[in-house]
Amino acid sequence: MVTKVLKFISREIGGLHEAAYLLGFFAILSQILALVRDRLFAYTFGASHTLDIYYAAFRIPDFIFVSIASIVSVSVLIPFLMERIEKSEHEAKQFIDAIFSIFFFLIAMTAVVAYILTPVLLRWLFPAFEQDFSTLESMTRIMLLSPIFLGFSNFFASITQVYRRFFIYALSPILYNLGIIIGITVLYPILGINGLAWGVALGAFLHFFIQVPFVWRKSLFPSLNFRPKFAIIKQVVFVSLPRTIAASSNEISELFLVALAASFAGGAVSIFNFAWNLQSVPLSIVGVSYSLAAFPVLTKLFSQGDRKKFLDQMIVSSKHIIFWSVSIMTLFIVLRAQIVRVILGAGNFNWSDTRLTAAALALFAFSLVPQNLLLLFIRAYYSRGDTRRPLFVNIVSAGFIIALSYSLVHIFNTSLVFRYFIESLLRVDDLSGVSVLMLPLGFSIGVTITMLVHWFIFELSFRGYSSRVLRSFFQVVSASIIMGYATYLMLNLFDNVFDINTFVGIFLQGFLSGIVGIITYVIILLALKNGELADIFVTLKKKIWKVKVVPPDTTV
Numbered sequence: 425m426v427t428k429v430l431k432f433i434s435r436e437i438g439g440l441h442e443a444a445y446l447l448g449f450f451a452i453l454s455q456i457l458a459l460v461r462d463r464l465f466a467y468t469f470g471a472s473h474t475l476d477i478y479y480a481a482f483r484i485p486d487f488i489f490v491s492i493a494s495i496v497s498v499s500v501l502i503p504f505l506m507e508r509i510e511k512s513e514h515e516a517k518q519f520i521d522a523i524f525s526i527f528f529f530l531i532a533m534t535a536v537v538a539y540i541l542t543p544v545l546l547r548w549l550f551p552a553f554e555q556d557f558s559t560l561e562s563m564t565r566i567m568l569l570s571p572i573f574l575g576f577s578n579f580f581a582s583i584t585q586v587y588r589r590f591f592i593y594a595l596s597p598i599l600y601n602l603g604i605i606i607g608i609t610v611l612y613p614i615l616g617i618n619g620l621a622w623g624v625a626l627g628a629f630l631h632f633f634i635q636v637p638f639v640w641r642k643s644l645f646p647s648l649n650f651r652p653k654f655a656i657i658k659q660v661v662f663v664s665l666p667r668t669i670a671a672s673s674n675e676i677s678e679l680f681l682v683a684l685a686a687s688f689a690g691g692a693v694s695i696f697n698f699a700w701n702l703q704s705v706p707l708s709i710v711g712v713s714y715s716l717a718a719f720p721v722l723t724k725l726f727s728q729g730d731r732k733k734f735l736d737q738m739i740v741s742s743k744h745i746i747f748w749s750v751s752i753m754t755l756f757i758v759l760r761a762q763i764v765r766v767i768l769g770a771g772n773f774n775w776s777d778t779r780l781t782a783a784a785l786a787l788f789a790f791s792l793v794p795q796n797l798l799l800l801f802i803r804a805y806y807s808r809g810d811t812r813r814p815l816f817v818n819i820v821s822a823g824f825i826i827a828l829s830y831s832l833v834h835i836f837n838t839s840l841v842f843r844y845f846i847e848s849l850l851r852v853d854d855l856s857g858v859s860v861l862m863l864p865l866g867f868s869i870g871v872t873i874t875m876l877v878h879w880f881i882f883e884l885s886f887r888g889y890s891s892r893v894l895r896s897f898f899q900v901v902s903a904s905i906i907m908g909y910a911t912y913l914m915l916n917l918f919d920n921v922f923d924i925n926t927f928v929g930i931f932l933q934g935f936l937s938g939i940v941g942i943i944t945y946v947i948i949l950l951a952l953k954n955g956e957l958a959d960i961f962v963t964l965k966k967k968i969w970k971v972k973v974v975p976p977d978t979t980v
Contacts, residue, residue: 450594455705457601459767462701464608470772471691471698471781473556478620479697480550480686481563483679484538485570491672492527492534493575517644524579524646531575535568542568549679552686559617566621570628577632579646580639585720592638596631597708603627666811673822677870680826681863684833692860695777698768699784699864703792706752711796714741715803722807735886741800742889743896747956749793750900751945754908755938756789758915762934766927776855783850784864791868794875801878813881821874829866836862896956903948911941 469475584592607623685692718741725734760782847853883890914937922929949957
């Protein structure tokens with residue numbers, strides 16, 4: 425039985441849409457668990473100072489993960505691994521041992537230094553949490569286990585994805601969220617708030633451990649090499665360092681936003697994170713799934729020098745990302761209150777928390793299309809071995825997001841006209857703590873500008889990309905506007921049908937309104953003979969859960 429389970433988990437998936445939809449399906453499962461996790465947090469703590477501390481404790485471990493673990497990220501290692509596996513698995517094993525050894529010592533040393541410096545760093549980042557500093561310090565130190573395990577998982581994921589074992593990779597985030605849920609439901613009652621941190625560490629361990637059996641079976645499990653080959657390490661570092669700096673710049677901008685939120689009223693960090701997590705659901709399902717599925721294909725096509733097929737693959741991926749992202753963005757904006765109330769509106773999460781989170785979600789939603797396309801653009805650059813242009817653009821973007829957010833907060837607090845406009849637009853004029861909304865607004869504007877710059881640069885390299893993608897974009901936007909209007913009309917209609925003061929009533933109002941909107945969307949696109957919708961119907965007919973396992977390609 426165990427052998428059958430492992431064989432099923434380790435099956436190879438072929439085809440862009442099949443792989444993307446498989447990853448998307450498991451991303452949905454992972455995000456369902458993430459929503460359960462957030463509902464448990466909202467029910468237990470609400471948008472409170474206690475939960476602010478929990479989210480603040482993530483910042484240093486997350487920064488370590490992004491800045492150090494990105495050295496062995498999937499985007500960096502896959503091209504190196506593919507090149508060596510084509511020659512022999514023995515050469516691939518030597519490469520794996522060399523890179524893992526240097527990474528092991530680097531991540532361990534960084535974690536130890538961070539453990540020692542935690543008090544200094546936290547006092548500098550979160551001076552507003554001085555009264556609860558010991559709690560923040562202990563949680564942060566426990567969570568330092570997280571970047572170690574996630575870094576190892578990142579390393580192993582490169583191996584599983586080279587062999588197109590997307591099933592294994594897709595299970596990892598599910599287990600990560602499961603560990604956090606265990607922390608809330610089991611460890612918190614026993615260990616107090618530190619139990620939440622231990623839940624994060626447990627989830628990170630499970631994220632890593634699920635990938636071990638396949639790597640072990642392929643005889644590619646890394647061994648520590650105390651005499652690493654510095655020529656190999658130099659190659660990887662040369663490619664990964666720009667990516668690491670780029671990723672770190674994004675993390676710094678997020679760190680700034682959270683630190684700025686911590687200076688607001690209690691609960692601001694929680695509001696920001698709840699909205700961030702909700703908007704991350706379509707990001708994980710659409711952008712991450714398509715970019716992950718496309719990356720090995722793009723790498724192979726570019727290494728073969730087939731620029732036409734490379735461009736065709738990018739256009740297909742971009743069109744499908746836009747197809748899903750624009751429609752989801754529209755539904756998120758129109759149904760924001762229903763989404764937040766259904767997912768988070770329980771226990772200590774009150775009506776004011778709901779309205780602020782819904783407003784923040786709407787502002788984040790405007791950047792869903794840019795965020796998803798950015799993931800694809802960045803992986804396209806990395807598949808070509810180009811790390812310099814994403815580095816430059818991302819550094820400028822991070823600085824722009826920080827400057828925009830800080831400026832918007834300042835303008836919001838000093839300009840009554842601007843403040844009244846924002847509060848009236850988002851219907852939060854009777855609430856306190858509205859200044860936190862300037863953070864998602866600054867983020868969305870900054871990300872949109874970054875995506876446009878990436879698009880422009882890509883168009884310069886691959887002429888014809890924009891014209892072919894924009895035709896589909898305008899179709900989808902037109903259909904989405906009509907879908908949003910239909911959904912809004914249904915909301916008003918069902919407002920008088922269901923008791924929206926109950927969970928069932930608000931759920932049915934939002935769900936049925938969304939269904940009517942989606943049906944409208946599909947009908948319009950069918951009338952327009954939209955190619956992406958036709959592709960989706962063809963892919964679903966293949967029954968991707970029964971897709972035949974692709975035999976190993978001996979040339980890979």
